[in-house]
Amino acid sequence: MSKYNRNYIVDKTFQWFAIFCTAFGVLSLLLFLGNICFDGIGRINWQFMTSLPSRLPEKAGIISAFVGTLWILVLTAIIAVPVGVGAGIYLEEYAGKSRLFDFFEINITNLAGVPSIIYGLLGLEVFARLMNMGGSILAGACTLSLLILPVIIVATRESLKAVPKSLREASFALGATKWQTIRMQLLPAASGGIVTGIILSLARAIGETAPLIVVGALAYVPFVPTSPTDEFTVMPIQIFNWISRPQKGFAIDAAAAIIILLLITFVMNGIALYYRNKWQKKVKW
Numbered sequence: 001m002s003k004y005n006r007n008y009i010v011d012k013t014f015q016w017f018a019i020f021c022t023a024f025g026v027l028s029l030l031l032f033l034g035n036i037c038f039d040g041i042g043r044i045n046w047q048f049m050t051s052l053p054s055r056l057p058e059k060a061g062i063i064s065a066f067v068g069t070l071w072i073l074v075l076t077a078i079i080a081v082p083v084g085v086g087a088g089i090y091l092e093e094y095a096g097k098s099r100l101f102d103f104f105e106i107n108i109t110n111l112a113g114v115p116s117i118i119y120g121l122l123g124l125e126v127f128a129r130l131m132n133m134g135g136s137i138l139a140g141a142c143t144l145s146l147l148i149l150p151v152i153i154v155a156t157r158e159s160l161k162a163v164p165k166s167l168r169e170a171s172f173a174l175g176a177t178k179w180q181t182i183r184m185q186l187l188p189a190a191s192g193g194i195v196t197g198i199i200l201s202l203a204r205a206i207g208e209t210a211p212l213i214v215v216g217a218l219a220y221v222p223f224v225p226t227s228p229t230d231e232f233t234v235m236p237i238q239i240f241n242w243i244s245r246p247q248k249g250f251a252i253d254a255a256a257a258i259i260i261l262l263l264i265t266f267v268m269n270g271i272a273l274y275y276r277n278k279w280q281k282k283v284k285w
Helices: 003-043 046-050 063-094 099-111 116-130 137-162 165-173 178-206 210-215 235-243 248-282
Strands: none
Touching (some): 003 248, 063 137, 063 178, 063 248, 099 137, 137 178, 137 210, 165 178, 178 248, 235 248
16 A cells, blocks of 8 residues: 555544544534523523522522622623733733743743632632632632633733734834834734633633632522622532532523523623634734
């Protein structure tokens, strides 16, 4: 058998293996979504969305977990986005090449792959104990901010790096300062990639459970949090609480909550894809 025929057979084998794995993954996902929708779609109504948790599955609602998730999402964005984008701008545009810069660059990349439970332990020690925040929404938001900061920094740097050097040189040639060039030329040109990274990182944050449990988020919260210092729960923790109950009605409640959480995630990812595609069409280097 010739070398060409052997390579052809190997390529075809890998191609069919990839097709099989893709089909298996898509089929498994569809079966999962179909089962969840079959169980939970009928449970989603106004009473379920506006009721507090209850020991009776037919009266239980998701309002406290839903509001807690919104609090966590908003506060995490307020904390992480300015710091992450600012750090990305500094590292890409201002920081010079040095051993210290290389050290920070390597560690920021590595931090993106650290297990989330480690961030939970860090948040428990620093925010909950040393800063005396306890198991509050603010402590959870600060912890998740640390979790997504590396992703935002890397996304910002890569988006700025994709802007051609000629744009910078043209701006400098017209007399613009460094900051004017960044603010009026580079950031608008890189905004699509930066926004995409921010949205995807926030979508990851609202699905996290382990860091918030470690920090002190509760599984049962019979009230709606109204300030950043309140105790809280989030939808993934509420889903886990329901799914661990023996009553079948709580499993139906958990399925309904999963549908709502998936819709939030799909909407956020859809917005990210929209901005990415819009940016790619608008910016053609």
